[in-house]
Amino acid sequence: MTDDGFHVYDTTLRDGAQQEGLNLSVADKLAIARHLDGLGVGFIEGGWPGANPKDTEFFRRAQTELDLRHAQLAAFGATRRAGVKAADDPLVAALRESGAPVVTLVAKSHDRHVELALRTTLEENLAMIRDTVSHLRAEGRRVFLDAEHFFDGYRSNRAYALEVLRTAAEAGADVVALCDTNGGMLPDELAEVVHEATATGARIGIHCHDDTGCAVANTLAAVRAGATHVQGCANGYGERSGNANLFTVVANLQLKRGFELVPPQALADMTRIAHAITEVTNVTPNSHQPYVGASAFAHKAGLHASAIKVDPNLYQHIDPAMVGNDMRMLVSDMAGRASVELKGRELGYQLTGEQSRELVERVKDLESRGHTFEAADASFELLLRDTVAGERKRYFTVESWRVIVERRPVVDPLTGAATFEVVSEATVKLQAKGERIVATGEGNGPVNALDKAVRLALEKLYPELAAVQLIDFKVRILEGTHGTGAITRVLITSSDSTGDWATVGVDENIIEASWQALEQAVTYGLLRAGHHA
């Protein structure tokens, strides 16, 4: 056994990639490996060379394109097939030829799996493990063994499951990782089994799936029981309900249990790394993910805010900066004075007690009518500025707007076939900087046409608007309140070269709701551009 400290072993590129909907290219895998190395993990399991061309290619390109500073690459694969020599098994050859210094072998440790899935004898399975481990050791590879279905196997045939560990360790495996392959374990029983497994003398690792929602808890329980090698995946990716979330595991062990697993400055970069990986996987980040989620330190309840005003630690388990995250105040109908005061501070405003009180009342009133400020930060800031200033100074005032939607016949110029198109045309009449402006815009929908008309009207006076883009538009029909019919809430997200912001509009008429959100979006865009009204 090599004594090289506690292992953090990432399997995002292999077990994480087994998640439904995840499809990583070789370039994606290389990019993720770089991010994981930046975090400082010890091992990156790159895939199963020989099982598919992409994984074989990953290991080939990794040799020249990956300059890993912390991590070593591990190639994953199975023990040799029954009845053949390890040296003659083509999949074992692919592991050997992958160039990875570490090979992680998956082996059956559940007697029923040996008999039913491998369709071989218990003795032959032990021989497959012994031969494959010793062959790869003789070839100069460091070998880890994933004991598949270990916990279920332990229940079924304890002596055999433990014999698998002993066989692997005696043949030269440095780590035997106990796999909760079906993810059905709970921490108390798992810890007892891990403790028993340490008695074999093998170095114990742990690999948990999240089918009971306990993958992280099980991993921590295993460490407490003697495991010194933890496996997991970035953002908890993985087959079915996922694998143990490696970010949560690392943060818990480092910040709560005093392990030094990754450099503190890398831990302080974990939120960025977690999000950078979601950009590569194209999986929407889970905002509620512990430690690194956007909501992990977001506070909504008024009571929480009032305590946080005195000391943030009263409602936070750690300082978010330790994992590169930020505390955020959410303003909604659950806010109190402290919430808006803190949110104001976050935005750079010092509110008086009276202003906070008035703002809370306005927020609660507007939210009761369908507005949502936690999703529309820019609308809240405009409301705050109105409250502080007494009234909103405007970059422009709207005399009127009108939208026409027309479905009209057209002839396809290529085929001559008669078809139709739907076009929208908007006219806005505005006053800005002492001028009256009338502008017309055409678009593929009424809001697009309004957006174009407003820009056309204002761009000469405010050229900075050219950088403002409307990037998202969400519509939700809400139950009417106070006996009214259904009302429509529109959320618009806009961006410029430095960031994005969201605004909200609410009305029974969808175009009016959109207009409100659009008008605020443009106003806020000008505010950001430095037109301090």
Ligand SMILES: CC(=O)SCCNC(=O)CCNC(=O)[C@H](O)C(C)(C)COP(=O)(O)OP(=O)(O)OC[C@H]1O[C@@H](n2cnc3c(N)ncnc32)[C@H](O)[C@@H]1OP(=O)(O)O
């Ligand atoms: C628990 C885990 O997640 S382990 C990782 C699982 N990951 C994957 O399966 C993804 C990659 N897998 C693959 O691309 C393919 O399954 C391959 C290339 C490995 C094998 O493909 P095929 O040769 O077509 O076999 P198939 O997938 O149908 O069945 C797997 C074979 O491996 C055997 N096998 C399963 N586990 C082991 C093991 N630990 N040691 C040796 N052989 C094993 C099975 O008995 C079966 O053998 P058979 O072909 O004699 O029936």
Ligand SMILES: CC(=O)C(=O)O
């Ligand atoms: C090896 C593995 O991924 C498992 O048993 O879950």
